[in-house]
Amino acid sequence: MVTVLSDAYIIGAGETKFGELWEKSLRELAVEAGLRAVENAGIYSRDVEVLYGSNSLAGIINGQENIGALLSDFSGIAENHIPAIRIEASTASGGAAVRQAYLAVKSGEYDLVMVGGVEKMTDVYGSETLDLTSSVLDREWEAFFGGTPAALAAITARKYMADFKVDKEALAMISVNDHLNASKNPNAHYRNKITVEQAMNSTPVAEPLNLMDCSPITDGAAAILVASENYIKKNRLEGVRILSSADAQDYLAVHSRKSIYGLDSAKIASQKALSKAGMKIGDVSFVELHDSYSIYGLLELEDLGFAEKGKAKDLVYNEIKLDGRIPVNPSGGLKAKGNPFGATGVGQFVEAYMQLNGKAGERQVKGAKNAMLHSMGGTGSMSVVHMVGDA
Amino acid sequence: MGEVSRFWRESVHRYRLVAHKCGNCMKVYFPPRDVCPICHRESIGKMSEEQLSGKGEIESFSVVHDVPSPFTRQRPYILAIIKLDEGPSITAQIVDCDPGEVEIGKRVSTVFRKIAQQGESGIIEYGYKFVLD
């Protein structure tokens, strides 16, 4: 038996503005992004054969489960009777959903798949939001005792800074870079530039992390269409190829891991994705990484393979800029483009699609051939890494 | 959200710091696990209860200002990862001291305390916290 594996291509992408979008509901956001992706691809929604909906917290924030049905219904495709399934992998839901689409096309089962990520986070407020977002941790053994995502990131940061003599300025530079890039992205949550002093002197959230070390509470949605080689040839479309896809898991709680500052999930997923694409780390044109907290920006630069452990501080002043050796988060990243959990990872693909088609405007990474996209769950319990573009 | 039964179920481990020890490799796990991640099937049926001493040292910590709703009355609090003498690391608060006194590497011991309150008249949960030695 001859097995023909199809390559998978992104043929369209769309997203809403990210931000505190009081006037928009969960379903409105999702539909807006989905329609933009369909319009962008220039296809008909009747061609879509399966829908993967990425969402993390709608059950507890919006009281809405059954997200697959909600998305297919209000996207107007209920009568197409195609499967619509929610993918939940905490803050890595986006990357995990795109991976399902990749596998679905690669296997030959489907020719056109839609991935829609959405999160409507501002339907609850303040300390209640924090209690709900802490469900990405181990509820019984971290959150029960007062653990929050920021607190766990802060505990990691303190130990890392002590062991490798890294100062707070290096952390702040991750956020400064995100804000600078987001100032050139009309869809970003925060478009203001910040100085390193502003970042370091902002309100303490969980010491040593300040407000400017933490991604905001963001509403938003993002969608992409993934098609087979057959489909793009038949319809004479252009696409950005998904070169490889890999994911890896780690212990749920930080206290169970081998090291409190080693992101093994990122390390393993990155190595697998690079090897499947036949690439080396030096071949990567730019990276969108999951810096929900500034400390993770540094740790991910190391564990994804761009620097040795403890050495990411040498990259954050120049190399990570748009015109640097390894541009980081041209979109504005989780700190400034925003972090609507289920949409965050899909939004990275929207950015890569624009960048690799040379349509990213002022924030265009010059000569970008490919991108590494990293989506991470919780404090590092899961990582999904994709390579897209040309090897 | 089934909070009462959820918290009651873990109470023995939270109140008395009872861990699980793998009878195959002798590694101690807290929170307790039914399968040893090193020995896999070799550990099934061989995980036995092990009383912890409640003593250990601070691996790292944070002074938490932005706190979830059940903790609003304790703001700010010190949250730490503590390496217990028997091997496992756990996440818990450090209390009865000034944040300035807390340092990586300092020795700590458990105390039994109120952990959080779910709402104004909601259930109160108890468990372990740590104090400096």
Ligand SMILES: [Zn+2]
């Ligand atoms: Zn064992």
